[in-house]
Amino acid sequence: MPVRIISTRERVTAFLEGEIDHHSAADIRMDIDSALMQYKPNLLKLDYGDVTFMDSSGIGLIMGRYRLVQSFGGKVLVTNLSPQIYKIMQLAGLEKIAKISKREDVNSADNK
């Protein structure tokens, strides 16, 4: 499963995993959206701690979730990014729509 989701009425947290591309994005989108529709949370937190690859399909994925969360007044938080994925999100200007942050300890995350 490419995504594990923990939901409360306040917040939906999605732990993404592996490689995010056009192929895997479809399933991830479906799982996150069903949680969002059920809980309509104030906050969607996307945790990238276990993501090893992402391309522009992953940018589209975040922009699409942002539109949905915004439609009921919520915010998006993207955490635990590798330096490479942080770079592509900056290139896309994602910090304008979501709070994005890098992994705290890059070395231990890469060596596990």
Added chain:
Amino acid sequence: MQIINEFRMTVDSKSINEGFSRAAVAAFVAQLDPTLDEISDIKMAVSEAVTNCIVHAYPTSVGKIYIYAAILDGGTVKVSIRDKGCGIMDVRQAMEPLFTTLGGERAGLGFAVMESFTDKISVRSVLGKGTTVTLYKKINGRAAV
């Protein structure tokens, strides 16, 4: 520039082949002993070009994607990704950041990513005939770090 080593493969335009294609090119480039960042840059750029063939070039059918990679004299990698799909009407416009003909879940950033994660990109396209994207990236390798 002289070709040191080259490889070709053809894959169906099925989304399951996105991961396979970028991994295959990355494995070929491994002979230059690239850094993790260099490998990751190449995978990202190849993934963008291959996804575009699947999503845009052959929107309603399964076609072939022709991938060619070469190691050039001096440690530059050349990768070309070609399709025989619908072609691009205006390449300059297509390459502008945020331009997309699909909208929805597409960000319009594929070409911007290819440009910023490689050294050079060239795009040739003929409407109704297909598109070839060629990427170049110099690999300095782990020895240089």
